[in-house]
Amino acid sequence: MATTIDSPRAPHTVRRSRGVNWEKWGWIYMRASGVVLLILIFGHLFVNLWLGDGIKAIDFAFVGGKWSDPFWQVWDCVMLWLAMIHGGNGMRTIVNDYATRALTRKILLAGILVAVVAEIVLGTLVIFTFDPCPAGSPADLLPSFCPVN
Amino acid sequence: MPNNPAGTMTPRRPAGTLYRGREGMWSWVLHRITGVAIFFFLLVHVLDTAMVRVAPGAYNAVIDTYKNPIMGLGETALVAAIVFHAFNGIRIILIDLWSKGAKYQRVMFWIVIGLWVVTMLGFAPRHLINVFSEVGH
Numbered sequence: 001m002a003t004t005i006d007s008p009r010a011p012h013t014v015r016r017s018r019g020v021n022w023e024k025w026g027w028i029y030m031r032a033s034g035v036v037l038l039i040l041i042f043g044h045l046f047v048n049l050w051l052g053d054g055i056k057a058i059d060f061a062f063v064g065g066k067w068s069d070p071f072w073q074v075w076d077c078v079m080l081w082l083a084m085i086h087g088g089n090g091m092r093t094i095v096n097d098y099a100t101r102a103l104t105r106k107i108l109l110a111g112i113l114v115a116v117v118a119e120i121v122l123g124t125l126v127i128f129t130f131d132p133c134p135a136g137s138p139a140d141l142l143p144s145f146c147p148v149n
Numbered sequence: 150m151p152n153n154p155a156g157t158m159t160p161r162r163p164a165g166t167l168y169r170g171r172e173g174m175w176s177w178v179l180h181r182i183t184g185v186a187i188f189f190f191l192l193v194h195v196l197d198t199a200m201v202r203v204a205p206g207a208y209n210a211v212i213d214t215y216k217n218p219i220m221g222l223g224e225t226a227l228v229a230a231i232v233f234h235a236f237n238g239i240r241i242i243l244i245d246l247w248s249k250g251a252k253y254q255r256v257m258f259w260i261v262i263g264l265w266v267v268t269m270l271g272f273a274p275r276h277l278i279n280v281f282s283e284v285g286h
């Protein structure tokens with residue numbers, strides 16, 4: 001491909017395709033989501049790993065207690081969406097940096113997209129279809145507020 | 150004396166620059182590695198959490214694996230990665246948006262490291278005690 005180099009004094013014209021500048025919005029998104037994620041993830045880790053007995057206390061009943069409160073449902077849902085899209089977009093940057101063959105790049109980018117979409121759908125469904133007291137489960141595994149207890 | 154395989158006097162390594170081999174480069178390397186690590190953890194984490202929709206016993210079986218000492222060390226490393234990525238992320242945002250950001254990027258890197266140490270001192274001992282007091286129970 002022949003490239004013509006403009007004369008140094010040629011008037012500067014910025015050629016920009018009309019329409020949404022997605023790279024710019026991606027850049028803004030990484031920063032805006034990062035600030036919010038800091039609060040959401042630190043909160044998540046503080047409650048799940050630091051308070052009380054930390055990791056020792058986590059079991060089905062623990063999740064049942066948290067997800068019967070819409071506050072934590074929304075918290076986790078926002079964290080899921082923001083983190084998956086932030087991480088996926090970051091991975092896209094990295095693939096663009098290192099994958100030199102066009103086909104490898106396409107396959108990796110498609111893989112990231114599929115993984116991010118699938119996990120967001122799955123995670124969102126899990127949060128909002130969750131039943132803290134599933135019928136027929138051993139009572140000692142369920143939260144204390146379940147009717148069987 | 151020729152000091153490289155080509156037999157010329159060209160130095161083996163380029164001389165230092167403002168970026169190469171300094172805070173700017175290492176913070177970028179660490180930010181990248183930690184970002185990838187957290188991403189892969191999150192992929193697994195959403196799947197293990199999804200076990201709550203399978204059965205209470207199935208979820209407990211998976212989450213119990215998080216309580217053994219080796220995983221406990223892994224979780225400590227994960228939190229270390231997140232805390233660095235989060236604080237350094239704020240540093241990146243400040244470099245981009247704060248008028249003095251670029252000027253203070255080096256100082257801010259060491260502030261990030263300092264905050265990281267303080268946060269990990271608050272987290273790691275407590276978490277490791279939780280994990281290791283579980284051993285043998």
Ligand code: HEM
Binds near residue numbers: 242
């Ligand atoms: C805790 C709060 C977080 C903050 C403040 C934060 C901040 C940032 C910032 C500012 C960038 C640079 C974007 C750019 O250069 O345009 C970035 C990149 C990235 N982040 Fe995060 N992030 C956070 C959490 C996460 C999480 C949870 C993940 C994974 C799921 C993640 C994965 C990545 C990846 C893979 C990159 C790309 C790195 C690169 O291009 O070298 N981050 N983050």
Ligand code: HEM
Binds near residue numbers: 044079124187
């Ligand atoms: C070892 C550290 C971690 C433990 C023990 C842990 C534990 C848990 C638990 C028990 C839940 C169930 C709901 C709840 O408690 O809110 C959950 C959900 C979740 N966690 Fe974590 N977490 C950890 C680290 C992280 C990190 C670093 C991230 C973000 C990058 C994260 C993101 C999420 C998300 C998005 C959900 C919702 C999943 C879904 O929609 O199905 N977690 N986690």
